[in-house]
Amino acid sequence: MQEKTVKESSITSSHLMLMEHAGNFLFNKNNPIGLVHGGIIMKLMDEVAGMVASKHCRRPIVTVLIDNMYFFAPIYIGNKVILKSSINYVGRTSLEVGVRIEAEDLKTGKITHTNTCYLVVVAIDDVGRPTPVPRIKPESDEEKRRYKEAELRNKIRIDERKK
Numbered sequence: 001m002q003e004k005t006v007k008e009s010s011i012t013s014s015h016l017m018l019m020e021h022a023g024n025f026l027f028n029k030n031n032p033i034g035l036v037h038g039g040i041i042m043k044l045m046d047e048v049a050g051m052v053a054s055k056h057c058r059r060p061i062v063t064v065l066i067d068n069m070y071f072f073a074p075i076y077i078g079n080k081v082i083l084k085s086s087i088n089y090v091g092r093t094s095l096e097v098g099v100r101i102e103a104e105d106l107k108t109g110k111i112t113h114t115n116t117c118y119l120v121v122v123a124i125d126d127v128g129r130p131t132p133v134p135r136i137k138p139e140s141d142e143e144k145r146r147y148k149e150a151e152l153r154n155k156i157r158i159d160e161r162k163k
């Protein structure tokens with residue numbers, strides 16, 4: 001199967017956080033300052049990672065695991081949310097997609113890194129069985145570092161599953 005580069009499938013997407021992204025919580029006494037609902041960010045993250053994986057595999061894919069879902073900093077209504085997503089590592093039928101999430105304050109231009117998480121995605125065939133995916137070719141030093149780190153996380157996940 002043809003080897004592909006990381007750049008071929010990488011995606012950066014931007015989204016303006018509107019009132020609807022706070023849902024009912026905006027008017028709740030627990031959320032008086034207009035925080036974005038975490039589930040909105042998780043949905044955007046799953047979507048972008050899915051698109052990256054689909055671009056790489058050109059097959060149906062399913063998310064099997066989301067790692068490191070931890071918000072370092074809040075995201076507010078009116079912020080621009082930026083998701084930078086690319087493939088870190090490829091196994092036989094699974095791959096790890098990394099998503100870096102940033103929030104930009106459009107008034108000041110200040111960009112805050114709010115989260116980096118890792119999604120394991122599996123390519124499936126027409127009847128839902130795992131199917132082989134194209135190899136990945138990390139080129140830059142950063143891509144090579146991410147590949148090594150993801151390979152280690154993959155080993156840890158395999159060990160945990162065995163337990």
Ligand SMILES: CC(C)(COP(=O)(O)OP(=O)(O)OC[C@H]1O[C@@H](n2cnc3c(N)ncnc32)[C@H](O)[C@@H]1OP(=O)(O)O)[C@@H](O)C(=O)NCCC(=O)NCCS
Nearest residue numbers: 061062063064065091092093094095120122128129130157
């Ligand atoms: C994904 C799925 C098809 C895998 O089936 P499975 O019988 O576990 O398949 P396998 O054991 O052969 O594993 C297939 C690959 O997934 C990886 N995998 C499976 N479970 C995993 C887990 N919990 N963590 C990390 N990797 C996992 C395996 O390591 C293997 O990777 P590799 O081929 O690159 O080595 C099955 O678990 C499934 O359908 N899950 C539901 C997915 C879903 O509905 N997601 C939400 C909607 S998108």
